Amino acid sequence: MTQGNIQIVRYGDLIPCKTAFIDAHTPGSNQKENFTIIGGGVSESPDQHVHINIPHGFNIGAAGQPPKCRNSLHSHRTAEVFFVLKGRWRFFWGRWGTAGEVVLEEGDIINIPTGIFRGFENIGTDYGMIMAILGGDDAGGGVIWAPQVIQDAADHGLILSEKGKLYDTKKGEKLPDGVAPMPVLTDQDLTTFPEPTSHDVVPNHVARYLNMVALADRNPALVIGEHGILKDKPGFEVDFLTRQSAQINPASAAMPTVLMPMRGHWHLTCGDLQKTLNPGDTASIHAETPYTIAPCMTGEASLYRITATTDPAGPTWKGK
Structure with a gap:
């Protein structure tokens, strides 16, 4: 809905994408629905619908997930902020998701530190929804995935190119000639990703x-x-x-x-x-x-x- 200097996207009009990211086929993550409300976001799929494609200096998105569905470990170069619209969510972080965690209830907000691997899951009893704010018009140029996420995705037919585009081998797709797969972070690369504890993160990054x-x-x-x-x-x-x-x-x-x-x-x-x-x-x-x-x-x-x-x-x- 656009009138003059106001544009409104209704919750009931949100258009989901179930193939937005590399873990779209990975069991435990394959029921996610991703929404790009304002800005291009960081979706890796051409199927992602953008509701308002006007630069704001930040992106607005959302993730909807049934109970026990999780978003795989990844990192961003700019801010990633979530507030819980519906449900109960567990946010976790670290190379293997074991460095720390916090549970957020409806209305709580978290500003996840940049440069750490993070994931989240719906631990409630019904479909849950979290709203997201990503810093920058290009959201830092995309997502940085933990190595095991890329490896698990390949086992289930999805390959991410070095340009950040997904290819589904189950549909007969393959990387174009001259295009390499997204490099997997090396052990040396991984040393630059901190492993803060819950005591490090929660006091300065979560508001109730x-x-x-x-x-x-x-x-x-x-x-x-x-x-x-x-x-x-x-x-x-x-x-x-x-x-x-x-x-x-x-x-x-x-x-x-x-x-x-x-x-x-x-x-x-x-x-x-x-x-x-x-x-x-x-x-x-x-x-x-x-x-x-x-x-x-x-x-x-x-x-x-x-x-x-x-x-x-x-x-x-x-x-x-």
Whole structure:
């Protein structure tokens, strides 16, 4: 839905891709649904649908998974942030996924440190959904897979080219002449990937939903930013709004902004445009566009807001 300087992608209109990544055939990971909402994302499949293909300085995506389905170990060169929209999720990291872990409940958010292998799985009882923010318009140039993921994928018919494109040998596809497979990281390469413990990661990279609700009782709570709960400068900022800290007076940002409701129904007004946003919806607001956003029904209401900054979309910044 596009009207003027506002574009809205409804949760119910999201188009999934089940062949987005190299582990699409690997047992335990082959039921994933990936969604690219804003920006090109990091999908390795031409089947991936992009809902809003306009540069924002960051990418917005999502992953939907049934219980016991996991996303294989990988790394990124820019920030990867998730908040749990539905379900209960376990995030784990390290070369073999055993260095540390944390369980996130609905509304919790994690800013996973760059440069470590990470994965996640739905440990709830129903289909779960996590929403993702990736730093940079090109999201750091793609995904870096742990060696065993590439090897397991080949055993199940999928080969990733050095250019980041998937080929399915079960469909008779093969690498084109002159194109090599994606190199597998060597033992020397792997020494550059840290193995932080849960005690290293959780205090500085995870924020809990109820804590953010309490902090946003008067003003929006800055969650990710130089002075945020999770101190970082990944090329965007994330703040958290509740009924008590809604934006009832028109205001704008110098950079593109994205609104992502977590709880309740929110009334978005931009000039003559009036729309209701629901949990799972994504609204893109162009730079310098005044708007208001406030709950339109009684009950619990919370919303994540992502705003681009001029900071480079590089590795996770260690704030002081």
